[in-house]
Amino acid sequence: MSRKKNNVLIYFMVLIMVFFVLVMGCENQSSEINISNNEKSEDKHITVLIEAGSPAFTVAKNTAEEFKKRTGYEVKIETAPYIDVFDKLRSAVASGSGEYDVATIDILWFPSLVKGMISIDDIATDEIKNDLLPKTLEGGKYKEKLYGLPAWTDCKILFYRKDLFEDSKEKESFKKIYGYDLNPPKNWKEYRDIAKFFTRDTNNDGKVDIYGTSVFGENNGDSVCSWLDYSVQAGAKPVVVDEKGEVLINKEPYVEALQFISDILNKDKSAPPEALEMSSAETAEMFWNGKLAMMLAWGHFYVPSNDPQKSNVAGKVGTAPMIAGDAGVGSIPGPWYQIIPSSSKNQDIAKRYLLFLYEKNSLYMDEFGVAARKSVFEEYSKKTGYEHLKSISDSLSGAQSQNRPAVAEWTQIESEALVPAIQQVLIGNKSPKEALDWAAKQVKAMLQ
The missing domain is CATH 3.40.190.10 (Periplasmic binding protein-like II)
Known part of the structure; x- marks a missing residue:
């Protein structure tokens, strides 16, 4: 074979090698993009802070899969003992870390934490407000704005x-x-x-x-x-x-x-x-x-x-x-509320989660024997085993029933x-x- 033919052959071989390198590079780049997209998809989540072993934990755990199917967002649950919930949330609010998107809190902590929450007046329709038990709506307000949607109330x-x-x-x-x-x-x-x-x-x-x-x-x-x-x-x-x-x-x-x-x-x-x-x-x-x-x-x-x-x-x-x-x-009254910290990076989806839990309010009744909605109280008060609900409703409606000071x-x-x-x-x-x-x-x- 002549030197000229050898040079042509070598030239074509080099072109073929370059072509494969480029193709493989594109494939690798495509794989990297896909992986990145998958990670992005998997990273769609909200983090909720809840007292360990509480009714709120059980309800959040049992409804997480349904919420993900509806919205594409995973619900990551972080639990802590009663008083540690307050300390963790206070620290997160003070630092602006965005660590939590939703938290379930005792009314006792409301006044201390409210400046680090967002108002939810935009999602609390008249229909929602009218279906809440006495004093629960009042307890979730601060300076006439609503910051907490009640999960349950008791007295x-x-x-x-x-x-x-x-x-x-x-x-x-x-x-x-x-x-x-x-x-x-x-x-x-x-x-x-x-x-x-x-x-x-x-x-x-x-x-x-x-x-x-x-x-x-x-x-x-x-x-x-x-x-x-x-x-x-x-x-x-x-x-x-x-x-x-x-x-x-x-x-x-x-x-x-x-x-x-x-x-x-x-x-x-x-x-x-x-x-x-x-x-x-x-x-x-x-x-x-x-x-x-x-x-x-x-x-x-x-x-x-x-x-x-x-x-x-x-x-x-x-x-x-x-x-x-x-x-x-x-x-x-002793209500507990779902709130959204102002540092949350997912406030819109957090609001959807609050409305989702409001829809599921009867699950707190199943788990704990109390809830927040009048309609849930009325439905369950007709069932055997829930005879106490009328006593709670009547007590909350008492002329002297009042929340603790805000x-x-x-x-x-x-x-x-x-x-x-x-x-x-x-x-x-x-x-x-x-x-x-x-x-x-x-x-x-x-x-x-």
Whole structure:
């Protein structure tokens, strides 16, 4: 073969090699683009922050796949213990990290966090607002703007042992002593009388086996909320501070309410002495074990009260609305809200998620025994096992039912002033007026 032909052959071979290199390069580039697009697709997600083990976690987990099918967005769930949710969210809001797109929060944290949330007035139609239970819409507002869409709400109601209240011998004995019929109490006097009546030693061993009721005496928010329940019944309005910032907690309704709690525990001895270390969970457990004739507790405890695997009094539990003081029926609501941090990078899809969960509101009822929508309450109140819902609705509709004050310092006020004051009275160190005068000074300093 001549040198000329060799050169031509080599030339064509080089061209072919260049062609394959270019083709392979294009294919590799195409693969890289596809991978990048896939990563982009997979990166479509929102991150929600929820209390570990809460009803909100169960609902979020069980609906995540459906939300992804509807929107293409994955729901990434981050959980934390109760108080850590507040700390994590506060840190994320302060840093503007955009770490969370949605969070489910206790109303107690609302005033402290609201400046780091976005308003959701644009998605809250009149239809949505009109279907929310009393006080839930109000609790999600700040300066007339709506920032939280409620997941559920709750309040204290009366739980009582039907087997005791409907017993003919108990009825006869009670009327002989107190002069009126034994029925679920509607006011302070009846509640106190019945609590004394049912506190007894049933086996004559010198020890009380069953108490008429209990009080929340543990040093946490339950004791404060319970005291505020009684305070609004006694006429407190507004709660703790007024619109001018005046601290009200050492006024007559608050003093009267704390005296009432103290009398049940220390004077009548109608509540167990260990109540000083009991909050709602411990009280409910004592009731389930048949050691209490009544309790004023969060409505959602009704479902386990009638579960034979959890309760010794299953099938024997009745409920009624919260009792009334001189001013009428009053209870402090306990709603939880879904909110969107202002640092979220996915605010539009986060709003769609809030509306999606609003649509699924009945799932909270299935999981927890309470919800936020009137329509859900009405639907489930017709079902067996949800007899407590009317008691909750009636209590929330009470003339004196009010939310806790929307002040940013609320968690500090509760833990550093109100809890210690209540404790001092219940252990007998101070009178209600002395303790609340001290607490009022602390609260004024915090607000200043």
